[in-house]
Each structure stands twice: as C-alpha cells, then as structure tokens.
Amino acid sequence: MQVAPLPDDEEQRLAKLFSFGVLDTLPQKAFDEITTLASAICGTPIALISFVDRDRQWFKSRIGLDPSETEREVAFCSHAILRPKEVLVVEDATQDQRFHDNPLVTSDPGIRFYAGAPIVSDDGFALGTVCVIDRQPRHIDAAQQQALCALASLVVTLLKHEHSGREESERRAATMLRRNEYLTALSTSGLDLMSFVDTNYIYRYVNQTYLSYWAREPVDIVNRSVQDLLGKALFQTTKTFFDQALAGEQVDFEATIDFPGKGTRHVEVTYLPARDNDGSISGVIVRTHDIQKLKEREEQLxxxxxxxxxxxxxxxxxxxxxxxxxxxxxxxxxxxxxxxxxxxxxxxxxxxxxxxxxxxxxxxxxxxxxxxxxxxLHLEEHALNLKPIDLNQIAEEVQEDLNAALQRSGGRIEVGHLPTTVGDASLLRIALQNLVANGLKFARKGVPPLVRIASKTEGDWLHIEVQDNGIGMHEHQLANIFEMFKRLHSGKEYDGTGLGLSICRRITELHHGRVSVRSDPGKGSCFSLSLPHPTTGVK
Structure with a gap:
C-alpha cells in the first residue's frame, strides 16, 4: 500500500480547514443532499463528503458507510487532495498499485471503484473531497466527473456560508447582546437582511439591505409593527417563531418570500433572542440570508x-x-x-x-x-480491467483472427517488438484489430497489402503505430475520419459500417489516450494509438 505524501502546503491547508470549524459538527441537510445527488449521478451505493484532518479523514456527510472517520494513511482522499484541479478516478482498486493491498480494499468496505473531486477553498487549499465509492469496478464519464466537481464547489459555498454567515452572525449577536451594542453591529452586517424587533413586534432597527429588499425607506418600517410590513397572513405564520425567540430559543427556518425590491427569493431566516445586561429578553434579532442562487444550483444539479x-x-x-x-x-x-x-x-x-x-x-x-x-454502445458500460498486458501477444491474436482476410488479399502483417504496458486487453485488441483490418481492406489494386505494427515511447506516453501501404487519404479527409458513420468510400468499393475508427477513438479515450492519423494518397496511412505508459512497475 502506498501512503500518500503530505502536500507541500500541509500546515497552511490544515489551518484553512480548521478555520471553517466544520470538523466534528452535526449532520446537516444541505450537505446530505449533496451526497444524495453524488450517489444518484454516479450510480454508486456510497457517497461521502470527506475532510482530510491531520491524522484522519472525517465525513461531514455519508451515504452507505457506517464509520464517521478512517485513518488518514489508508484514505483514498489523501491521494486525491494532492491534485486539487483533477478528479481522482480509480476504476478497479485491486489493479492499482497504490491501493490493491489497502485495508479498505482487502476488507470492509471492500472498495473497488473510487472517484473523488477535491473540495478546494478560494485560495487554493484542498480540504477534502466529494467522493463516490462502489464495491465493484466501474467507469464514469466526463459529464459525471464534471457534476462531482460542481458538487465539490457547492460544498465550498456551503462552508463559506456557514462560516461567514451563520456562525459570524451568531458570534456578533452574542457579543452585542452582552455589551448592549447590537444596534451598532446590525448596521455593519454585510449583505444579509438584519432587523431588531422588540417584545411588542415593533421594528426598532433595520439595515440598508433590509430596506433595499423591501423597497422601503426607514420611516416606512422603523417604529411600525411587523404586521404592517408583512401583512396579516404572513405575520401570523412568523409570529410563532417570534414567540419562540422571545421565550429564549434560537429559531432557524427556510422560507420563500416575494420581496418588492428583489422578487421571489428563497431565504434562510434566524431568530435570535436579544438579552439585556441583566439577562432579560428585550426583543428578537432577525437575520435573513438570501440563498436563491444556492437553490438554483441545486435545481440545476x-x-x-x-x-x-x-x-x-x-x-x-x-x-x-x-x-x-x-x-x-x-x-x-x-x-x-x-x-x-x-x-x-x-x-x-x-x-x-x-x-x-x-x-x-x-x-x-x-x-x-x-x-x-x-x-x-457497450463501450460506455464497460468497466476497464486495467492490468499489465503483453502487446506482442495481442498482435499475435489479431493476426490469427484476420488469417482469412490475409489469405483472401494475399497480404501480410509485420510486427516489431512491442512492450508490455497497462491497459484493458480486450479493448486494445479490438482497437488494434480494427486498424489492421482497415489496412488489409483499403489496399491498392494489384498491390498486396502490407501492414506494419510498431511502437515507440515518449516520456510517459506509448505510441502504437499501424502503417499500411494502401490507397491513403487526402488531407481534407482526415479531420472527421474518427466520427461515427464517417465513410470515405461507397459500399460497392469497400465494405464497412463507418464505426470502426469511432470505436478505436472511444477505446483510447477510455484509457485517457488519443488516436491520430497521417496519410499520403496512393502511398498509405499510419494510425497511432497514444496511451499513458507507466515507466515503472510493469513487468
């Protein structure tokens, strides 16, 4: 098992994580909705919001997993936070050198698939991940990875909301209650709507944001009753909350309000009992936080x-x-x-x-x-079985499969020495066979087809090249050659469906690679399958 190294900015990262005060807090509906969405989007039984602490990973929200934390050294998320801009995808942990002997793989919960999108603060610190887990290998596409990133971004929004919104407001409220300075504090409360209502339900103070949302002047609200502003029906609904706050309770709820100055907005409302120096309750501090954009993002998800x-x-x-x-x-x-x-x-x-x-x-x-x-179509459902494969053996199997085509065409296949790499053997065989079969099929009249299979490495990339001596293609024909049903010749000239090269492209994409072609009319074509190639650990 490979233990993830500490990030270079570990102490600053931990300081940022601790500053949010999220560790060891109670479950919250907003975070649980994110894990529910992540599980639904990726079709996995397990979804987590994980924060990587100094010696542990702790789950703010979890679906399908009982423990609330695990040791950091076995955490997949410890690896994910090392690349804050990327989604870490492990399609089969038993085939990954980093995790194949990890206790979370070899024993409960038996992780096979993992995908984690880093939760990155505005100043670039990776605090944890929104991750999904399955007990069997699987693949997720780019759209699902993008959705995980959007959910991770939403977690950051919630953290900032919790930190700079509710907790800050409550701290400031507690301070001003003890010092009897709450009216001054209300005037500097930022974008939230703030007001103070006395025990007779009379407005004694509102801030500028409050006036803006209600499209009123101070004279229209201050020293007037709450019912005058809200109307009888809405006041009767909120009066229950006012009475709870006047009895000494903090009250939190969500509501949809049609504000004259802003339109219909979804808001979070907090009623805080305001106490004088002697401890008696003198009124209610009302904080209204606009979460319309947050709700719109949830709806988009x-x-x-x-x-x-x-x-x-x-x-x-x-x-x-x-x-x-x-x-x-x-x-x-x-x-x-x-x-x-x-x-x-x-x-x-x-x-x-x-x-x-x-x-x-x-x-x-x-x-x-x-x-x-x-x-x-089945490629989209195929779970990659990544393991070391001998490309020479793959090439031999392709030759055997195409023996009949070789005899019909009088052609031959020459195979250079090919390395061992990591990939899905069945898929790479399909891709290689499609390219070789094309080389045999698109032969020049009177010229026996010759297909050469070779390879070369450049850094962390392996290029498998399939070169033929066939009819070739013009430059303007190459741009769309890998599109579905794209055919350059009629069915009378050459058999084919126009899907073979599309399948090759998709197979290389599933391996996080690419396919390319260069060609000369009347001389032949050379197709290249470019795949990530590990420089160590392959035998």
Missing part, C-alpha cells in the same frame, strides 16, 4: 441527474431495439437468402442469382453494422 437518468434509459431502450427488434429480421433474411442460394433445385436464372447476391451482401452489411453499433 437535479436537472442534470434527471437528464443523465433519461439518457441512460434511452440508451438501454436503443440497445434493446438493436439487439432484438432489428437483429431478428436481419437474421431471418440472411438465413433464408442462404437457403435459396444453396438450393440448386430452383434453377435460378443469372439475374436471379445476381439479385440474390445483392440481398446476401446487403444482409451481411446490415448485420455487421448492428454488431459494430452494439460494440460502440
């Missing part, structure tokens, strides 16, 4: 969750249609066409045989298209 769920459902329906509703009639056409072609008793004319050939060719193309389309 809910909309994102709904959109992702709808997208997943539509994709599942589409896959079902392809797998069953389309494949069955295609299989029926191909089977009956084969029977007709083999039945010599029908005495078919030359035209009938030619037309039947067209039916068979079209049926094969359609079946191939359905297979390629299903392969492409």
């Amino acid at each position: 809910r909309s994102t969750v709904a959109m992702l769920e709808h997208k997943t459902l539509e994709q599942e329906r589409f896959i079902h249609i392809i797998s069953h509703d389309l494949r069955e009639p295609i299989n029926t056409i191909n089977n009956f066409a084969s029977l007709l072609a083999e039945d010599e008793s029908l005495g078919q004319s030359a035209m009938a045989r030619r037309n039947l050939h067209y039916v068979q060719a079209g049926g094969r193309r359609m079946a191939s298209l359905l297979d390629d389309l299903l392969n492409f």
